[in-house]
Amino acid sequence: MGQHFKLRLRNSSQVVCVSSTREQFKRKGDMNNLAVKQNATVVVAMDGTIFAVDTEEALSKLDWYQTATFDQDFDVSGKAILPGFVDGHTHPVWSGDRVHEFEQKLAGATYLDIHKQGGGIGFTVAKTREASHEELEALLMTRLDRMLRQGTTLVEAKSGYGLETETELKMLRVLKSAQDKHAIDISATFLGAHSVPKGSTPAEATVDVVDKQIPAVVAARENGDIYVDNIDVFMEKGIFDSDQSEAILSKGKACGMCINFHGDELTFMGSGELGAKIGARAISHLEEVSKVGIAAMASNDVFGVLLPTTAYVLRITPPPAREMIDSGVLVALGSDFNPNAHCLSMPFVMNLAAVTMKMTLSEALVAATLNSAASLNKSDMHGSIEVGKWGNLVVVDNAQWTHVVYELVDAPIAAVFVKGEAVPMTRIAQL
Ligand SMILES: N=CN[C@@H](CCC(=O)O)C(=O)O
Numbered sequence: 539m540g541q542h543f544k545l546r547l548r549n550s551s552q553v554v555c556v557s558s559t560r561e562q563f564k565r566k567g568d569m570n571n572l573a574v575k576q577n578a579t580v581v582v583a584m585d586g587t588i589f590a591v592d593t594e595e596a597l598s599k600l601d602w603y604q605t606a607t608f609d610q611d612f613d614v615s616g617k618a619i620l621p622g623f624v625d626g627h628t629h630p631v632w633s634g635d636r637v638h639e640f641e642q643k644l645a646g647a648t649y650l651d652i653h654k655q656g657g658g659i660g661f662t663v664a665k666t667r668e669a670s671h672e673e674l675e676a677l678l679m680t681r682l683d684r685m686l687r688q689g690t691t692l693v694e695a696k697s698g699y700g701l702e703t704e705t706e707l708k709m710l711r712v713l714k715s716a717q718d719k720h721a722i723d724i725s726a727t728f729l730g731a732h733s734v735p736k737g738s739t740p741a742e743a744t745v746d747v748v749d750k751q752i753p754a755v756v757a758a759r760e761n762g763d764i765y766v767d768n769i770d771v772f773m774e775k776g777i778f779d780s781d782q783s784e785a786i787l788s789k790g791k792a793c794g795m796c797i798n799f800h801g802d803e804l805t806f807m808g809s810g811e812l813g814a815k816i817g818a819r820a821i822s823h824l825e826e827v828s829k830v831g832i833a834a835m836a837s838n839d840v841f842g843v844l845l846p847t848t849a850y851v852l853r854i855t856p857p858p859a860r861e862m863i864d865s866g867v868l869v870a871l872g873s874d875f876n877p878n879a880h881c882l883s884m885p886f887v888m889n890l891a892a893v894t895m896k897m898t899l900s901e902a903l904v905a906a907t908l909n910s911a912a913s914l915n916k917s918d919m920h921g922s923i924e925v926g927k928w929g930n931l932v933v934v935d936n937a938q939w940t941h942v943v944y945e946l947v948d949a950p951i952a953a954v955f956v957k958g959e960a961v962p963m964t965r966i967a968q969l
């Protein structure tokens with residue numbers, strides 16, 4: 539009897555592996571060197587990992603292939619295959635929405651105007667504190683379903699709408715229970731320092747995060763109630779300054795979390811410089827990053843997680859992606875899904891990256907797969923189609939992969955597979 543496999547996708551017009559040498563990330567000009575196999579087949583083993591990627595002609599000469607059988611077997615001629623997308627920055631656990639603020643911003647109000655009046659993050663914090671675990675989990679599961687149907691198979695997800703121990707822990711528990719049930723892989727981030735709670739000063743909030751919230755998170759992690767991969771802060775004028783951010787991020791790092799924070803979004807704060815100094819894995823936003831910050835990030839391998847939806851929604855200048863890539867910064871992409879930027883689609887993010895930040899289509903794909911996986915320390919199993927990595931695959935309904943970026947709004951995705959399992963593209967529960 540032959541070997542049995544979970545999945546075969548036969549005769550794809552092009553399998554865009556992204557990498558074929560198990561490199562952990564791509565930098566500079568190498569972001570334009572995509573590993574692509576024309577007219578290829580992908581086989582996924584029963585454990586959900588990729589077993590083979592090659593042409594039918596090459597595979598058909600192999601003994602094991604001649605007798606192989608498959609749980610699922612599809613002819614995908616005329617369709618391209620991409621690795622599952624990796625969304626490097628989201629805020630997906632919250633109740634209430636801010637469509638009313640969308641209208642205010644369209645009429646000219648700035649993000650910080652609304653924030654100072656108690657709206658923005660403050661509005662979402664009030665709604666999220668009131669919501670039960672079950673309500674938040676149901677909202678999160680629907681959002682994860684929508685991401686998955688757009689091809690995202692690994693997502694970074696933050697807490698940060700509690701700003702006190704109890705609600706922050708509730709959000710992290712919601713992430714853990716969603717991870718136990720949902721096919722998407724979630725990298726969980728503690729963001730107790732997303733804003734300064736009403737009635738506190740930034741200095742008082744810093745003490746609360748360092749002395750109360752982080753120890754409570756560590757205790758809950760030790761009990762197995764939650765898991766936490768990263769520590770984050772919103773380093774911004776009037777929110778957390780450089781010293782406060784350093785105190786919070788260093789404490790998180792000492793407790794085993796990777797530093798992955800918001801910096802230089804609306805105001806230059808020296809985030810690149812700080813991130814390089816304290817050993818950050820990644821910094822997000824960077825619309826206002828300095829040349830010194832760019833150089834410091836490049837020479838210390840600090841990932842820049844760029845979020846083109848923010849500049850689009852807030853009508854601000856996007857981050858200097860070209861300068862960052864050309865200077866050697868490791869660039870990744872994220873949707874920044876949150877009540878301010880309601881985007882669950884990495885194809886749309888790649889389109890914005892190309893059009894508004896002048897990234898090439900290849901750079902955008904690398905940034906949305908291998909490099910965003912690496913920004914989360916997960917490119918050993920995610921971010922490219924290579925033997926031994928998870929069989930996370932996006933089947934593009936076109937012979938050329940670039941259509942997934944080119945076709946605006948309704949990306950041509952024929953199927954998504956997570957660890958070799960087909961994802962239902964429509965759910966009765968949503969009707
Ligand atoms: N800038 C800070 N945090 C989010 C926005 C969160 C919110 O407005 O609720 C961001 O990354 O864009």
Ligand SMILES: [Zn+2]
Nearest residue numbers: 627629800874
């Ligand atoms: Zn954010």
